[in-house]
Amino acid sequence: MHNTTLPIGPQHPSIKEPMCLRIRLDGNNIENADLRLGYVHRGVEKILEGKQVDSALYVAERICGICEVSHTAAYLSAVESAMNISINDKVKYLRTFLIELERLHSHLMWSGFLAHEIGYETLFMYSWRERERILEIFDKYTGGRVHHNVSKIGSNKYDLPENSKKFIFDRLDAVAKHAEKYRREFEKDNIIKARLENVGVIPEKEAKRYCLVGPIARASGYKVDVRKDNPYFAFDQVDFNVITRNEGDAWARTLVRMDEIQESVNIIKQLINNMPNEKLPKPELHMNASGEAVGHVEAPRGENFYYVKINSGYLERAKIRTPTLNNIIILEKILKGYELGDVPVIVGSLDPCFGCLERIMVAKDKKIEEHDEDSFRKKYCEIQKPEVSYD
Amino acid sequence: MDYIKKSPWICVYNAGSCNGCDLEVLALLNPKYDIERFGCELKASPRHADILLVTGIGSKQNQKRLKLVYEQMASKKKVIAVGSCAISGGPFREGWVFTEPVDRIIPVDMYVPGCPPRPEAIIDALIKVLEELDGDKKDKPKQTRRRSKKAKK
Numbered sequence: 001m002h003n004t005t006l007p008i009g010p011q012h013p014s015i016k017e018p019m020c021l022r023i024r025l026d027g028n029n030i031e032n033a034d035l036r037l038g039y040v041h042r043g044v045e046k047i048l049e050g051k052q053v054d055s056a057l058y059v060a061e062r063i064c065g066i067c068e069v070s071h072t073a074a075y076l077s078a079v080e081s082a083m084n085i086s087i088n089d090k091v092k093y094l095r096t097f098l099i100e101l102e103r104l105h106s107h108l109m110w111s112g113f114l115a116h117e118i119g120y121e122t123l124f125m126y127s128w129r130e131r132e133r134i135l136e137i138f139d140k141y142t143g144g145r146v147h148h149n150v151s152k153i154g155s156n157k158y159d160l161p162e163n164s165k166k167f168i169f170d171r172l173d174a175v176a177k178h179a180e181k182y183r184r185e186f187e188k189d190n191i192i193k194a195r196l197e198n199v200g201v202i203p204e205k206e207a208k209r210y211c212l213v214g215p216i217a218r219a220s221g222y223k224v225d226v227r228k229d230n231p232y233f234a235f236d237q238v239d240f241n242v243i244t245r246n247e248g249d250a251w252a253r254t255l256v257r258m259d260e261i262q263e264s265v266n267i268i269k270q271l272i273n274n275m276p277n278e279k280l281p282k283p284e285l286h287m288n289a290s291g292e293a294v295g296h297v298e299a300p301r302g303e304n305f306y307y308v309k310i311n312s313g314y315l316e317r318a319k320i321r322t323p324t325l326n327n328i329i330i331l332e333k334i335l336k337g338y339e340l341g342d343v344p345v346i347v348g349s350l351d352p353c354f355g356c357l358e359r360i361m362v363a364k365d366k367k368i369e370e371h372d373e374d375s376f377r378k379k380y381c382e383i384q385k386p387e388v389s390y391d
Numbered sequence: 392m393d394y395i396k397k398s399p400w401i402c403v404y405n406a407g408s409c410n411g412c413d414l415e416v417l418a419l420l421n422p423k424y425d426i427e428r429f430g431c432e433l434k435a436s437p438r439h440a441d442i443l444l445v446t447g448i449g450s451k452q453n454q455k456r457l458k459l460v461y462e463q464m465a466s467k468k469k470v471i472a473v474g475s476c477a478i479s480g481g482p483f484r485e486g487w488v489f490t491e492p493v494d495r496i497i498p499v500d501m502y503v504p505g506c507p508p509r510p511e512a513i514i515d516a517l518i519k520v521l522e523e524l525d526g527d528k529k530d531k532p533k534q535t536r537r538r539s540k541k542a543k544k
Contacts, residue, residue, distance in 0.1 A: 011404055018405050038452050040407050043486035062482050065411025128421035146411040146507050
């Protein structure tokens with residue numbers, strides 16, 4: 001058997017976002033994997049520095065297109081606790097409503113994506129059809145399908161439109177009914193099971209060692225959820241279960257996400273039934289506040305963490321840690337020992353979101369070096385052979 | 392739709408976007424928008440594609456790869472820049488990664504503004520490009536001109 005190195009990406013069918021995965025193969029088995037990122041880097045933390053607090057919100061919303069609301073919510077909770085701004089119940093409920101809708105659309109999108117990876121095109125179409133129903137609710141409330149721009153510091157731009165309860169409940173019921181059907185398909189179908197079971201297994205011990213977050217940690221039996229551990233916004237006023245499984249393979253990760261869809265539907269129904277009748281405060285500009293604080297939010301993929309330092313109304317520093325950063329590190333480890341055909345399933349089951357992840361800028365010896373792809377590889381990516389002495 | 396004769400295939404390249412535009416491009420596949428009724432299909436390899444959809448700011452890391460993807464496509468190719476990031480850099484044009492918009496890196500035929508543009512807007516751009524790509528002008532539906540009142544008399 002001869003060894004080959006196979007580059008996957010950055011432009012590749014099984015990866016929805018650009019990343020470069022180099023796989024050392026021994027025949028058909030994976031010996032080693034090397035992940036190279038940096039294709040979606042936009043320098044967001046640097047852009048945020050020196051911006052006025054209210055206008056920085058516009059950039060924070062655009063860090064990611066999938067988990068847009070949770071970026072906004074984490075930024076707002078950090079900024080509001082730094083400035084000691086308290087928000088009323090109505091704003092809390094509306095933000096929680098948006099966060100849960102986002103979890104629904106992200107999980108439905110992901111389940112379709114995984115079905116596409118396996119080659120089950122019909123399930124892909126069905127899942128994306130259900131996702132459109134969620135986007136219709138977003139569209140009705142905020143006027144945008146992907147980016148919403150409704151949150152403000154201390155307030156919200158709009159209230160829910162009148163008589164929208166039936167509109168929302170109809171769509172949620174349809175989604176819950178169909179998602180249950182697709183869950184049964186993932187659980188019972190023999191072909192799907194053969195592709196997913198015992199693939200990319202992460203034991204609970206490893207999940208704790210690598211500090212995994214979100215559905216991936218929960219599928220390994222590690223019960224971690226910011227919504228329960230440190231309730232923010234209106235999560236202390238709703239009933240829901242944190243779903244865990246003990247298998248730790250790609251199949252368990254799928255089922256955890258499919259069960260979370262049902263939980264999110266229940267949370268949204270409770271929120272709309274108990275929506276308080278308060279008036280939204282008028283949004284204001286915050287020119288003379290300072291302080292530093294952290295905020296964290298459970299995004300669809302796990303904990304989203306923000307640190308902000310504000311100096312007289314302007315951001316001095318913003319540090320963002322997204323769930324994909326925690327989860328992607330284990331990829332190289334769990335790929336080892338599986339076959340080449342399992343790569344799309346393992347990468348897909350981790351649900352990476354590189355739009356969120358890539359904000360890392362390397363400055364060495366107080367100098368910023370500019371590289372293109374080849375020169376960077378020459379300087380940093382070649383493995384230096386250790387010097388061996390025989391004496 | 393008679394003037395669309397061939398079925399052009401589409402390739403998407405993410406040149407440093409926030410995923411928003413990519414999601415809206417992928418949403419074209421789903422049963423609600425369904426671009427396969429125009430004969431379009433999303434293809435992974437640029438060698439199979441006739442139309443290239445570019446999203447994102449075209450950051451430094453991506454520029455070489457974007458040129459490569461463009462050169463790999465067969466001739467008579469069209470490029471659509473999707474989203475305000477691809478047109479001007481959008482909210483990230485202040486960043487140190489952004490040097491020049493996508494149309495300075497590769498030639499662009501059509502622009503779709505919006506953050507992100509709606510799927511309807513992308514379909515509209517696609518059909519306009521399709522007309523240029525393979526439609527004969529003779530086959531185009533005749534545009535009925537309004538007659539002025541003087542001409543009627």
